[in-house]
C-alpha cells in the first residue's frame with residue numbers, strides 16, 4: 510500500500526451516500542476512492558460517477574475479487590452484513606461494516622474470529638463512537654467532572670415509513686437493531702462493557718419486529734442505564750449521563766457536535782462545540798484507514814468486544830420480548 514488506503518463501497522444505498530461524501534473529503538488524506546459494487550451495474554456506475562470512484566462493479570463478488578481494493582465498506586441490510594463481510598474477508602479485504610454488525614452476537618463472533626485468523630482489519634461502523642464530542646464525554650466522565658457516574662439515559666425515536674428493511678424481520682428490521690443499538694453503544698461506551706444485566710419491554714409492529722422498546726442495563730456497582738427506541742415516536746436522538754455532582758447532556762446523540770456540562774452545585778452550564786470536518790462519517794473512515802495502515806485488526810474506538818456486548822444486549826432483549834409475546838398470545 511502507498512500510504513493511501515484504497516476504499517470501496519458494497520451496497521450503494523441511502524447511508525452509503527453520506528459515507529461516500531465523507532470518503533471524498535478524505536481523498537489524498539489517507540483514502541483513495543477505488544470502486545462501488547451494486548447488484549445493478551447501472552446503479553454502481555451512477556454512484557461511482559457521482560462521488561468520483563474509479564470503478565463500478567455489477568456484483569458484490571466482483572468487488573471482493575478486485576485486487577486494487579484494500580478496504581470495503583459494507584452497507585447492505587442488517588441480516589446480510591455477516592455474509593457480505595465474510596465474502597470480503599475471504600478475498601483478503603479489510604472491512605468496515607454498518608451497524609448492527611450482524612444479526613446476533615454468535616454470528617458477529619464468528620466473523621471477527623475469521624478476520625483475526627486472517628490478520629485483517631474488521632469493525633462495525635458505529636460512527637457515533639468515533640466522534641470527537643463522544644470522546645470528550647468519556648474523558649469528562651473519567652476525569653470526575655460529574656462526580657461518581659450513576660445514571661445514563663438515552664433514546665432514539667423517529668417515525669420511519671416506507672423503508673422495507675426496517676419492518677421486514679428477514680432483513681433485520683425493528684427499532685432495537687436499527688435505532689436502539691445507538692443508546693446501547695452509548696451506554697457501553699460511557700459505563701463500560703461489563704454490564705451485569707439487561708431487561709426491557711417491546712411493542713411489536715404488525716410484521717413481528719419491535720416497533721418500540723424500552724429497556725434498562727445495570728452494572729455491578731449500581732450504575733444504571735435507562736434506554737429506549739421507537740420507529741413511531743418523534744423524540745429524536747438524545748443522551749445524558751448523570752453523576753453525583755452534575756450531568757452531561759447530548760441534545761443530539763448520534764449527530765453530536767455539541768455537549769453541555771451542567772454542575773449541580775451552582776446550576777451553571779458549560780457548552781462545548783465539536784463541529785464536524787465534513788458530515789461526521791469521516792472520523793470512522795479516518796480511523797479505519799489508519800488502523801489498516803498500522804496493521805491493526807480493530808480500531809481503538811470500536812473494539813470487537815464492544816460490538817459483541819451491544820449484540821448481547823439486543824439478543825437478550827429480543828429473546829425476552831419474544832417469550833413475553835408468546836405468553837400473551839396464548
Ligand SMILES: NC(=O)c1ccc[n+]([C@@H]2O[C@H](COP(=O)([O-])OP(=O)(O)OC[C@H]3O[C@@H](n4cnc5c(N)ncnc54)[C@H](OP(=O)(O)O)[C@@H]3O)[C@@H](O)[C@H]2O)c1
Pocket residue numbers: 520521522523524525546547548549552584585586587589607608609634636674687
Ligand atoms: N450509520 C448510520 O448513520 C446509518 C444510517 C442509516 C442506516 N445505516 C445502516 O446501513 C445499512 C443500510 O441502510 P440504508 O438505509 O442505506 O439502506 P438502503 O438505502 O435500503 O440501501 C441498502 C443497500 O443494500 C443493498 N442490498 C443488497 N441486498 C439487498 C436486499 N435484499 N434488499 C435491499 N437492499 C439490498 C442495496 O444495494 P444494491 O441493490 O445497489 O446492490 C441497497 O442499496 C443498514 O445496515 C443500516 O442499519 C446506518
